[in-house]
Amino acid sequence: xxxxxxxxxxxxxxxxxxxxxxxxxxxxxxxxxxxxxxxxxxxxxxxxxxxxxxxxxxxxxxxxxxxxxxxxxxxxxxxxxxxxxxxxxxxxxxxxxxxxxxxxxxxxxxxxxxxxxxxxxxxxxxxxxxxxxxxxxxxxxxxxxxxxxxxxxxxxxxxxxxxxxxxxxxxxxxxxxxxxxxxxxxxxxxxxxxxxxxxxxxxxxxxxxxxxxxxxxxxxxxxxxxxxxxxxxxxxxxxxxxxxxxxxxxxxxxxxxxxxxxxxxxxxxxxxxxxxxxxxxxxxxxxxxxxxxxxxxxxxxxxxxxxxxxxxxxx
Numbered sequence: 001x002x003x004x005x006x007x008x009x010x011x012x013x014x015x016x017x018x019x020x021x022x023x024x025x026x027x028x029x030x031x032x033x034x035x036x037x038x039x040x041x042x043x044x045x046x047x048x049x050x051x052x053x054x055x056x057x058x059x060x061x062x063x064x065x066x067x068x069x070x071x072x073x074x075x076x077x078x079x080x081x082x083x084x085x086x087x088x089x090x091x092x093x094x095x096x097x098x099x100x101x102x103x104x105x106x107x108x109x110x111x112x113x114x115x116x117x118x119x120x121x122x123x124x125x126x127x128x129x130x131x132x133x134x135x136x137x138x139x140x141x142x143x144x145x146x147x148x149x150x151x152x153x154x155x156x157x158x159x160x161x162x163x164x165x166x167x168x169x170x171x172x173x174x175x176x177x178x179x180x181x182x183x184x185x186x187x188x189x190x191x192x193x194x195x196x197x198x199x200x201x202x203x204x205x206x207x208x209x210x211x212x213x214x215x216x217x218x219x220x221x222x223x224x225x226x227x228x229x230x231x232x233x234x235x236x237x238x239x240x241x242x243x244x245x246x247x248x249x250x251x252x253x254x255x256x257x258x259x260x261x262x263x264x265x266x267x268x269x270x271x272x273x274x275x276x277x278x279x280x281x282x283x284x285x286x287x288x289x290x291x292x293x294x295x296x297x298x299x300x301x302x303x304x305x306x307x308x309x310x311x312x313x314x315x
Contacts, residue, residue: 007100007130012074015040018065021055029130030161034072036124039064046161046295069124076123079104092117093193093217101131101198101205131198133206137163137300138170141291142179144305144313145261149182151175151235153254153286156263157272158293163300164263165195165239167293169206171261172196172237176209187212188233190223196239221245228256237261247277254286268292269310285309 004026008019018040019032031043039061040051049057050064058064079096090096096104105127111118145152154171158164178184191197191214197204199216208214213231215223220238227233236253238246241262253260264278269290272278281287285308292303305314 007102010075010078010098010128012071012078015065015067015071015075018051018053018055022051022057023055026130027132031130032128034067034075034126034128036067036069036072038067040067043161072124072126075126088119090217092119094120095193097194097198097200099200099205101133101200103129103131103193103195103198105129129195131195131205132166133169134166134300135170135173135207138167138174140302141167141305141314142171142174144289145171145175146182147288151185151259151261152288153259154261154289154291155272155278155287156261156291156293157266157269158263159267159295160265162293162295164293167291167300168237168239168261168263169196169208172212173207173209175235175261176211184209184211185234186232187235187237188227188231189214189237190218190220190227191216192218192220192223192239196237219245221249224249224253228253228258233258235259235261239263240265242275242277244277247281250281267294269306
């Protein structure tokens with residue numbers, strides 16, 4: 001993993017030492033979790049481990065290093081560069097994105113006003129989700145996303161932690177740059193949680209291609225409408241659709257002649273028929289391709305590619 005040392009620097013001195021001493025392949029680390037007066041946890045290859053004081057991974061809770069309030073406070077100071085106020089807008093959304101594209105989820109006491117959440121105080125829980133871009137991971141599916149030189153409406157279906165966002169990133173990059181005989185097209189990305197492009201101070205940390213425009217930290221439904229009206233995309237890409245507002249925006253995108261590439265949590269195409277928001281779009285065969293991921297053999301394993309009728313084209 002590039003910039004591993006930069007990532008470790010965000011932690012308190014003691015936790016930094018523990019992670020530096022650990023024999024870890026950071027390319028496989030997915031999450032590092034800090035909770036006040038709770039074990040230091042790490043998720044790697046979809047398995048959860050306790051981290052001991054000497055940096056060893058263990059399955060025994062009693063061996064885990066326990067995170068203190070001071071260590072979590074020190075970590076937040078490093079993350080915010082001693083000025084949490086400067087990150088007020090991000091904090092109220094419950095996450096920060098740092099250099100390298102890593103996303104830090106926050107939880108504590110929510111402070112409300114008449115407009116909703118104003119900020120989060122007494123932050124006592126952190127989830128550091130490591131960004132991993134795998135260039136070329138979409139190579140196998142790209143030929144199925146075109147028909148007569150046109151991009152097809154595509155829905156990527158995946159259980160949590162099976163690589164759907166990683167796959168979506170590479171799909172966007174290849175649609176934007178062009179692949180084989182297919183020319184690159186303008187792609188509008190609505191990145192509600194800063195996970196796709198992982199923008200840091202406005203600059204994407206992930207390579208999403210030369211013809212891609214990113215609307216960062218914007219609700220998907222509003223963002224899709226804005227992109228259509230302002231950036232003239234040929235393709236709109238969004239991650240984790242699911243609300244009624246998302247449905248209205250997706251229909252708007254499709255009816256405007258723009259192609260849609262989206263992801264959703266699920267285990268099968270049949271699962272989608274149980275989701276009220278997506279049910280009608282699927283029954284009307286609006287999506288022309290379904291990409292199914294699972295973790296049967298490895299993270300991001302391709303479970304199958306299906307057409308609008310549910311016929312398996314590859315799997």
